[in-house]
Amino acid sequence: MRSRRFEARERRELNRELLVSPHPELGLVAAAGPRDPEPELLVENGVVVRLDGRASPDFDVIDRFVVAHGLDLDVAAEAMELDDLALGRMLVDVDVPRAELVRLARGLTPAKLARVIGLLDPVELMLALKKLRARRVPSNQAHVTNLKESPALLAADAAEAARRGFAEIETTVGVARYAPLNAISLLIGSQTGRPGVMTQCAVEERRNLELAFRGLVSYAETLSVYGTEPVFVDGDDTPWSKAFLGAAYASRGVKVRFTSGTGSEALMGHAQGLSMLYLEARCLAAVRAAGSQGVQNGSISCVALVLSVPGGTRAILGENVLAAWLDLEVASGNDAIASHSEIRKTAKLMGQFLPGTDFVTSGYSVMPRHDNTFGGGNFDADDIDEWLTIQRDWQVDAGIEPVPENEVLRVRETAARAVQAVFAELGLPPVSDGEVEAATVGYDSTEMPDRDRAADTEAADGLLARGVSGLDVALALDRRGFGEIAEAIVSMQRQRISADYLQTAAVIDADGLVHSAVNDPNVYSGPGTGYRLEGDRWQLLQSLPNVVDPAELLGGEADEEPVVLERGEAAKGADPAEVVVAVGPAFADGIRKTISDQSHRDVLEAICEGIRDGGGQPRLVRICRVADVAFIGHAGAQLSGSGIALGIQSKGTAVIHRVDLEPLDNLELFGMSPLYTLASYRAMGQNAAGYALGRRVGPVPTELDNFARAKLIVRTTLLHARETQAVRPGAATVELELAVPVGSG
Amino acid sequence: MSFDPTRDYPLGSRRPDLVSTLGGTPLAEVTLEAVRAGRISARDARATPETLRRQAAVASAAGRQPLAESLERAAELALVPDGELLEIYTSLRPGRSTAAQLESWAARLDGYGAERTAAFVREAAGVYGQRGLLTRA
Numbered sequence: 001m002r003s004r005r006f007e008a009r010e011r012r013e014l015n016r017e018l019l020v021s022p023h024p025e026l027g028l029v030a031a032a033g034p035r036d037p038e039p040e041l042l043v044e045n046g047v048v049v050r051l052d053g054r055a056s057p058d059f060d061v062i063d064r065f066v067v068a069h070g071l072d073l074d075v076a077a078e079a080m081e082l083d084d085l086a087l088g089r090m091l092v093d094v095d096v097p098r099a100e101l102v103r104l105a106r107g108l109t110p111a112k113l114a115r116v117i118g119l120l121d122p123v124e125l126m127l128a129l130k131k132l133r134a135r136r137v138p139s140n141q142a143h144v145t146n147l148k149e150s151p152a153l154l155a156a157d158a159a160e161a162a163r164r165g166f167a168e169i170e171t172t173v174g175v176a177r178y179a180p181l182n183a184i185s186l187l188i189g190s191q192t193g194r195p196g197v198m199t200q201c202a203v204e205e206r207r208n209l210e211l212a213f214r215g216l217v218s219y220a221e222t223l224s225v226y227g228t229e230p231v232f233v234d235g236d237d238t239p240w241s242k243a244f245l246g247a248a249y250a251s252r253g254v255k256v257r258f259t260s261g262t263g264s265e266a267l268m269g270h271a272q273g274l275s276m277l278y279l280e281a282r283c284l285a286a287v288r289a290a291g292s293q294g295v296q297n298g299s300i301s302c303v304a305l306v307l308s309v310p311g312g313t314r315a316i317l318g319e320n321v322l323a324a325w326l327d328l329e330v331a332s333g334n335d336a337i338a339s340h341s342e343i344r345k346t347a348k349l350m351g352q353f354l355p356g357t358d359f360v361t362s363g364y365s366v367m368p369r370h371d372n373t374f375g376g377g378n379f380d381a382d383d384i385d386e387w388l389t390i391q392r393d394w395q396v397d398a399g400i401e402p403v404p405e406n407e408v409l410r411v412r413e414t415a416a417r418a419v420q421a422v423f424a425e426l427g428l429p430p431v432s433d434g435e436v437e438a439a440t441v442g443y444d445s446t447e448m449p450d451r452d453r454a455a456d457t458e459a460a461d462g463l464l465a466r467g468v469s470g471l472d473v474a475l476a477l478d479r480r481g482f483g484e485i486a487e488a489i490v491s492m493q494r495q496r497i498s499a500d501y502l503q504t505a506a507v508i509d510a511d512g513l514v515h516s517a518v519n520d521p522n523v524y525s526g527p528g529t530g531y532r533l534e535g536d537r538w539q540l541l542q543s544l545p546n547v548v549d550p551a552e553l554l555g556g557e558a559d560e561e562p563v564v565l566e567r568g569e570a571a572k573g574a575d576p577a578e579v580v581v582a583v584g585p586a587f588a589d590g591i592r593k594t595i596s597d598q599s600h601r602d603v604l605e606a607i608c609e610g611i612r613d614g615g616g617q618p619r620l621v622r623i624c625r626v627a628d629v630a631f632i633g634h635a636g637a638q639l640s641g642s643g644i645a646l647g648i649q650s651k652g653t654a655v656i657h658r659v660d661l662e663p664l665d666n667l668e669l670f671g672m673s674p675l676y677t678l679a680s681y682r683a684m685g686q687n688a689a690g691y692a693l694g695r696r697v698g699p700v701p702t703e704l705d706n707f708a709r710a711k712l713i714v715r716t717t718l719l720h721a722r723e724t725q726a727v728r729p730g731a732a733t734v735e736l737e738l739a740v741p742v743g744s745g
Numbered sequence: 746m747s748f749d750p751t752r753d754y755p756l757g758s759r760r761p762d763l764v765s766t767l768g769g770t771p772l773a774e775v776t777l778e779a780v781r782a783g784r785i786s787a788r789d790a791r792a793t794p795e796t797l798r799r800q801a802a803v804a805s806a807a808g809r810q811p812l813a814e815s816l817e818r819a820a821e822l823a824l825v826p827d828g829e830l831l832e833i834y835t836s837l838r839p840g841r842s843t844a845a846q847l848e849s850w851a852a853r854l855d856g857y858g859a860e861r862t863a864a865f866v867r868e869a870a871g872v873y874g875q876r877g878l879l880t881r882a
Contacts, residue, residue: 206834245834291816493790
């Protein structure tokens with residue numbers, strides 16, 4: 001026997017995913033694994049002889065690297081002595097400064113770090129993250145790629161990303177040889193959208209260094225590290241090779257961010273029975289020891305694996321906190337697809353979104369996700385309005401700005417034209433006007449004209465061979481009349497020369513000023529301190545293009561021809577077949593339509609027709625002294641010859657009332673005004689006549705739409721506000737008659 | 746005026762007088778006009794070892810010792826040719842080098858005055874030997 005409710009739930013998107021119970025032997029345990037070592041640090045004569053359950057002869061490459069370059073033995077004795085819970089409380093205590101926590105972290109072993117983080121619940125982790133973030137102001141990073149590797153589309157998407165406020169933009173390649181072309185398109189597009197935005201092209205390290213040598217990229221976050229030696233070695237690196245690479249990038253003026261994340265060791269089959277959070281603590285200790293200013297972490301590409309085990313989402317937030325505690329810039333994941341379920345995905349996001357991280361995502365897909373060649377697109381082009389709305393809902397700055405459509409089109413077209421010009425100037429295969437147009441207005445790369453990909457890759461090889469540099473790109477732009485973009489690219493070269501963006505958590509503003517943890521540190525210490533979304537920035541983030549000014553919706557509709565004529569004060573009627581139709585103060589006057597867009601004339605005619613069909617005699621009055629539908633109906637009933645009235649508000653909510661009932665009682669209430677058609681109003685009229693004549697009456701069938709409120713509550717409020725404004729306390733009820741429409745009769 | 750790592754960051758906006766290209770052009774003269782006139786080449790348009798050392802001092806003053814160490818290595822590597830950087834990186838990858846090969850790279854780095862990085866490579870060679878990450882000769 002099956003429950004159709006269970007069957008329906010099984011068809012939900014969520015249930016495409018597999019949840020598993022913990023299996024520590026395979027590393028499938030989020031935190032506090034049964035085989036995680038006890039925190040341990042034994043130092044003899046200034047030499048570490050035991051670390052987290054291992055004696056020095058058994059230290060693997062990661063242990064050895066962390067001991068040699070990371071652990072601060074001057075702090076270690078003091079820090080390791082501290083009780084786990086005491087440390088945990090310090091993390092959330094706004095009176096313990098970030099600097100003090102960062103100092104202590106230098107002397108903590110990976111097992112101790114993981115254990116303390118494991119004591120915090122989700123809200124405590126969020127508070128700790130808010131407090132420990134390196135840079136004062138959170139920001140965000142974009143992904144810009146497309147399946148066709150179309151240069152015009154890459155540039156247009158980069159321009160839009162930059163214009164929307166992303167501080168960094170990352171691209172990659174489908175075909176490795178495209179790297180220099182994609183890097184150039186991204187450089188041009190980013191500087192078109194907003195000068196100072198940093199860019200990278202994620203490719204194999206040697207190729208990436210070649211781009212760095214030429215000043216075509218300004219940051220790199222490709223440097224992956226892992227928490228066990230076999231996986232590190234399978235990744236074809238050691239902590240020493242990665243640390244060397246980091247210094248090599250920095251030597252060429254490239255900002256370096258390492259990458260790690262829970263779940264990778266289990267995925268690669270060498271978790272050694274250890275928990276994901278503990279292994280990430282080992283990664284982060286190595287990242288800090290290697291001298292990286294920051295890390296991209298938060299599970300990244302393994303997120304769906306971590307979410308398969310209990311506590312996965314909490315562990316991912318925990319690893320972000322751990323990185324921040326180690327004084328690293330954090331680009332906090334949320335890039336790879338975490339779940340099929342929009343609810344689950346968004347719930348996970350809140351861990352980083354609400355406290356704010358240095359980069360809330362390490363790649364928001366500015367284009368539709370199927371063009372995302374990172375395999376990312378957890379949040380994409382179609383989700384931008386949601387993201388902006390959630391920022392507005394929480395009054396939180398998660399790094400994306402609203403931009404009007406015409407402005408987006410402008411920067412997209414300019415960037416595509418600029419790339420067209422640079423390709424022509426550098427002798428690369430031409431970018432057609434058709435490509436520029438499609439890149440400006442198109443939805444995705446399927447709308448892009450196909451290019452000769454063999455010619456493109458050949459040209460890309462040629463670019464590297466010719467040594468084309470960022471300065472050459474600036475010159476090409478300058479020659480073709482794109483002076484401002486050329487200036488912005490020269491400005492990025494100046495940044496490379498002063499190298500200020502190599503400091504922790506650096507971003508560059510539109511005026512070329514670097515903001516990092518050195519000159520713009522996070523100093524949050526409780527309410528009233530740190531970065532708060534207020535002032536001009538709050539105005540910007542709340543003013544979405546689709547926001548409506550209520551004053552506009554409140555505007556009158558004055559010059560229309562009258563629907564009803566007023567005929568003096570209404571008296572009590574005597575006709576036993578009479579049904580009073582009592583309308584609200586603004587009905588067919590200041591307001592002319594119901595919320596479902598029915599004109600008040602049509603509504604009145606339908607009601608009157610229904611009353612006559614039912615054998616009754618309609619009579620129209622306006623209640624001027626109240627706006628509540630119950631009182632309108634009740635007041636009408638007092639004047640009705642039959643004692644029955646149909647009360648109706650301007651928004652279309654109606655009630656059938658009887659003279660002897662309490663005001664808030666009724667015969668039938670029609671509260672779902674958005675759903676009523678003219679046939680509904682006719683049926684209400686018929687029922688009212690039925691009550692007047694003492695017949696048996698079945699209630700008017702009504703539908704239920706539970707979304708009507710969410711959709712229309714604002715309009716309801718505004719319409720009701722106008723009705724209320726039209727109320728004249730103590731005013732007499734007015735007799736009405738339908739005006740003859742102009743042009744009829 | 747001497748350099749104060751606690752006050753002079755960002756160098757580009759606070760101490761442009763201390764910043765120049767590898768070819769010696771002062772930061773203020775790195776303009777589109779200068780690029781047009783061919784006064785700045787792509788090879789020159791990057792940080793000098795001095796600038797990277799100052800950034801290391803800024804990191805150190807901010808309490809970030811490992812970052813400072815990395816920037817010191819970067820300062821040393823600034824004058825190592827591109828091709829050799831790539832070769833040293835490759836030789837440090839697991840299972841690529843013998844101890845002798847790593848030692849010859851270390852010696853070469855010493856030759857460039859890159860003593861910290863040379864010591865770093867020697868340290869790696871020692872660990873690789875103990876962890877089976879060297880190739881057999």
